[in-house]
Amino acid sequence: MRFSRIAIVAAGLFSQLAIGATTQFSNERRFMFDVDGNFIDAYGSKINYGKYYLYGNSWSIEGSEAYGIKSYSSVDLVNWRYEGFLYDPTTTNDCSGSGGCGRPHIIYNAKTKKYILWANNDGYVVATSDHPATGYKFLSSQPALDPVVAKLNPADFAVELINNEGYIVYSGLNFTITDGGSLWPQISQSLYLGHLTSDLVNTTTVAYDVKSEANDIVDNQAESPDLIFRNGLWYVFASNTCGYCSGTLAIVYRSSSIQGPWKRQILSGDSCNSQLEGILPLVDPKTKETTYVWHGTSVPGGPRTGFGGHIFQPLVFNKDGSVQDLNCSPEATFEVDFTPGEGTAASGLASQSTDKSPDLATYSAVCDSDQYILYQTWTAERTGLLESVSVNIAATTQTTALKVTVFNFSSVQDLLEPGYTFNTLGESSFLPSNLTWVFNNATVHVDAQVSAGERLGLQISGADFAPYCHLEYPLAANQKSEDLILFQQGIGQYSARGPKGSSPPIQVRERRGLKFWSVVN
Ligand SMILES: *[C@@H]1O[C@H](CO)[C@@H](O)[C@H](O)[C@H]1NC(C)=O
Ligand SMILES: *[C@@H]1O[C@H](CO)[C@@H](O)[C@H](O)[C@H]1NC(C)=O
Ligand SMILES: *[C@@H]1O[C@H](CO)[C@@H](O)[C@H](O)[C@H]1NC(C)=O
Ligand SMILES: *[C@@H]1O[C@H](CO)[C@@H](O)[C@H](O)[C@H]1NC(C)=O
Ligand SMILES: *[C@@H]1O[C@H](CO)[C@@H](O)[C@H](O)[C@H]1NC(C)=O
Numbered sequence: 001m002r003f004s005r006i007a008i009v010a011a012g013l014f015s016q017l018a019i020g021a022t023t024q025f026s027n028e029r030r031f032m033f034d035v036d037g038n039f040i041d042a043y044g045s046k047i048n049y050g051k052y053y054l055y056g057n058s059w060s061i062e063g064s065e066a067y068g069i070k071s072y073s074s075v076d077l078v079n080w081r082y083e084g085f086l087y088d089p090t091t092t093n094d095c096s097g098s099g100g101c102g103r104p105h106i107i108y109n110a111k112t113k114k115y116i117l118w119a120n121n122d123g124y125v126v127a128t129s130d131h132p133a134t135g136y137k138f139l140s141s142q143p144a145l146d147p148v149v150a151k152l153n154p155a156d157f158a159v160e161l162i163n164n165e166g167y168i169v170y171s172g173l174n175f176t177i178t179d180g181g182s183l184w185p186q187i188s189q190s191l192y193l194g195h196l197t198s199d200l201v202n203t204t205t206v207a208y209d210v211k212s213e214a215n216d217i218v219d220n221q222a223e224s225p226d227l228i229f230r231n232g233l234w235y236v237f238a239s240n241t242c243g244y245c246s247g248t249l250a251i252v253y254r255s256s257s258i259q260g261p262w263k264r265q266i267l268s269g270d271s272c273n274s275q276l277e278g279i280l281p282l283v284d285p286k287t288k289e290t291t292y293v294w295h296g297t298s299v300p301g302g303p304r305t306g307f308g309g310h311i312f313q314p315l316v317f318n319k320d321g322s323v324q325d326l327n328c329s330p331e332a333t334f335e336v337d338f339t340p341g342e343g344t345a346a347s348g349l350a351s352q353s354t355d356k357s358p359d360l361a362t363y364s365a366v367c368d369s370d371q372y373i374l375y376q377t378w379t380a381e382r383t384g385l386l387e388s389v390s391v392n393i394a395a396t397t398q399t400t401a402l403k404v405t406v407f408n409f410s411s412v413q414d415l416l417e418p419g420y421t422f423n424t425l426g427e428s429s430f431l432p433s434n435l436t437w438v439f440n441n442a443t444v445h446v447d448a449q450v451s452a453g454e455r456l457g458l459q460i461s462g463a464d465f466a467p468y469c470h471l472e473y474p475l476a477a478n479q480k481s482e483d484l485i486l487f488q489q490g491i492g493q494y495s496a497r498g499p500k501g502s503s504p505p506i507q508v509r510e511r512r513g514l515k516f517w518s519v520v521n
Contacts, residue, residue: 023077023282025293025334027272027327030300030309031363031439031471034072034082037350037390037517039439042070043244043308044224044297046105046158046278051075051341053132055086055104056277056297059306060436063090065098066306069119071133074346077338081346083133086117094125094138101125103224105159106132107166109200116200118143118159118168123150126201139201146207148172149192156223158278159196166196167258168203169210169225169236188220191236193227193258210236210253212264218251219264226278228292233321234258237294239276244308246299247273252323265323272328274298274311282338291315291336294326300364303469306438307365307394349519350390354381355456356517357484361473363515365394365439369402369460370467375487375506376514377412377457386425386450387519389458392439394469395432402462403429404444409455412485416504418496422457439471439515450520458516463491471515479513486512 032040042056055071068089072080086104087093095101101119108115114128117136124143127136145154152172159168171189180186194207211219218240225238233254242248247270253262274296281290295312299305313334316324327334350356355378380386389406407422409415415422426446435442450456462468475481486509493505 022335022337025312025314025336026362027311027313027330027332028362029360030298030311031307032080032310033350033359033392033439034080035346035348035351036082037348037353037392037441038082039392040072040080040310041306041436041438041440042072043305044103044277045295045310047280047295048106048132049281049341050108050132051343052077053083053106054080055106055133057100057102057104058085058089059304059308060438060440061306062436066437067096067098067100069095069101069104069117073133073341075341075343076345079346079351081348086129086134087127087136087138094127095119095121103156103158105157107159107161107200108132112199118157120155120157123154124157124170128201143202144205145170145203146192146194146205149207152189155189156225158226159200160227161200162227162229166198166200167193167227168196168207169193169227170207171223171225185217185221185241187241189223189241190220191222191225191238191253193234193236208259210260210262212253212262214264218249218266222251224276226276228279228281230290230292230317231321232256235323236262237276237279239271239296242275244299244305245275247271248275250276250294250296250326254321254323263322267323268326268328270328271296272298272311272313272326273300277310279315280312282336284337285339286337291338293336303365303367304394304396304437307469350517353517353519355520357473357513357515358476358479361476361513361515363471363473365469366472367467367469369462369470370464371491372488373459373461373491374470374514375415375457375459375489376516377409377415377455377483377485377487379483380450380452380454380456380520382520383451384449384520386446386448386456387521388443388445389426389516389518390441390443391458391460391514391516392471393430393435393442393460394437394439395430395435396437396466398432398462398464398466398468400462400464401429401431402435402442402460402468403427404442405459405461406444406446407457407459408450409457411455412482415457416506418504425456435468439469456518460514472509472512473515475511475513481511484513486514
């Protein structure tokens with residue numbers, strides 16, 4: 001049953017409402033994390049069924065460039081375990097080099113029991129493995145394509161298994177267009193749909209145009225497609241041209257034949273500030289009905305492509321087969337009944353932590369260590385050995401280390417008094433070479449006994465010309481703000497403030513929290 005169906009997506013903003021039965025997606029929460037607390041670093045992700053596997057391009061820059069395809073697995077679509085790279089990106093292979101291979105898709109060949117990875121790299125490359133998440137070996141030859149597309153620059157694509165047959169939907173870039181402008185458009189690309197060979201590692205070299213009657217600029221800027229078959233109709237979902245962007249058209253074509261003719265709809269003018277990654281089919285075990293979940297890569301106000309989040313929402317189909325517009329309302333949430341994957345839910349240091357910021361808050365990137373020292377306080381929930389405290393920090397090209405200090409203190413009032421000295425429990429300094437370009441952990445080892453009710457804090461300090469980035473969230477209405485207070489102190493501010501010269505140079509970031517977690521045993 002594994003991978004007999006493929007879907008895509010990435011995501012993360014699921015919260016589980018009932019054991020293995022319902023998942024909730026939110027338009028607001030777009031950043032996803034694994035159970036160890038690290039950022040889900042998988043741009044342009046796709047999710048496959050079995051367990052659910054989410055995989056996409058890594059932007060963490062763990063060497064000198066962005067490379068490789070990472071994967072994550074989950075049983076419940078809430079707790080994701082990091083499974084590492086699909087293949088060793090540090091060796092020379094068909095996907096070597098900056099950026100690597102784009103739009104990775106995996107299908108399962110039940111006859112050979114092999115997982116088959118397709119990825120875009122100067123045409124397409126194919127790799128196979130006995131395991132869904134690791135050990136992929138590239139084939140020595142590339143798939144052959146339809147001659148019309150082969151003359152173009154084969155680009156975004158998806159491969160899918162539908163009723164046990166393999167299909168590919170792909171675009172070809174044309175850089176020598178006659179109607180290009182200084183600003184736009186700069187290329188043209190439209191979609192083609194054809195069969196894979198029965199071994200699923202090649203195409204039959206016959207593909208059909210996926211275009212509407214209009215054959216207009218929307219049809220001729222189509223990219224990042226995925227394919228489903230529902231109630232006798234073929235659907236090609238896609239976006240328009242937009243490399244690593246934060247919003248583009250959401251379009252869908254439908255036809256009763258893969259040869260067309262195709263009817264087109266625009267489902268959103270900006271895909272809720274995202275670009276389609278794929279369509280994830282979730283089967284309700286009670287009704288056997290499939291919900292098709294549209295999901296996109298989103299850059300939610302972040303300053304860096306690697307800060308890509310994910311957005312999910314179930315598609316709603318009308319009786320005539322047409323599809324309703326996406327709901328981009330920021331407050332919208334969506335619940336979907338689904339079949340849990342095999343096995344037990346993943347857990348890790350962050351998911352097991354008791355003293356931490358919430359797992360499912362709306363996190364966003366804040367890059368201001370050049371302007372502020374931050375202090376996040378909390379109250380120890382239980383007595384035990386505080387082993388470590390972690391925060392999510394993204395680096396780039398900073399020259400100064402970022403110092404993270406864990407401390408205890410008597411009271412907030414005392415903490416802000418001139419001359420008060422907190423008690424340092426542990427500290428570490430991180431250089432960019434210790435960190436990555438996405439929100440992975442910076443961990444301070446502590447090993448100090450703490451008691452329930454003790455006031456604890458962490459300080460983050462590292463003024464530089466280019467700031468490090470951390471994650472913040474708005475405190476929920478029911479969250480006690482006297483426990484979780486985030487303070488800021490302007491760089492160089494070590495003297496009194498206010499009209500009477502009696503205020504500390506430290507202010508509260510009102511009802512904001514910093515993402516952190518601690519390990520207490
Ligand atoms: C695909 O088929 C072509 C012949 O049509 C062949 O040259 C090529 O090696 C095949 N590629 C793979 C990955 O099997
Ligand atoms: C690219 O577009 C131009 C202008 O429409 C056309 O003349 C040319 O044949 C196209 N190239 C390919 C390989 O299809
Ligand atoms: C801080 O921790 C130390 C031991 O690590 C303890 O002796 C001290 O009482 C604690 N201070 C406060 C204010 O909790
Ligand atoms: C950062 O990297 C340096 C050099 O590799 C290493 O010596 C140091 O221990 C690392 N620091 C942390 C906090 O991991
Ligand atoms: C991140 O966490 C892992 C596991 O606890 C630890 O080994 C690693 O040193 C941490 N990384 C940093 C930069 O602190």
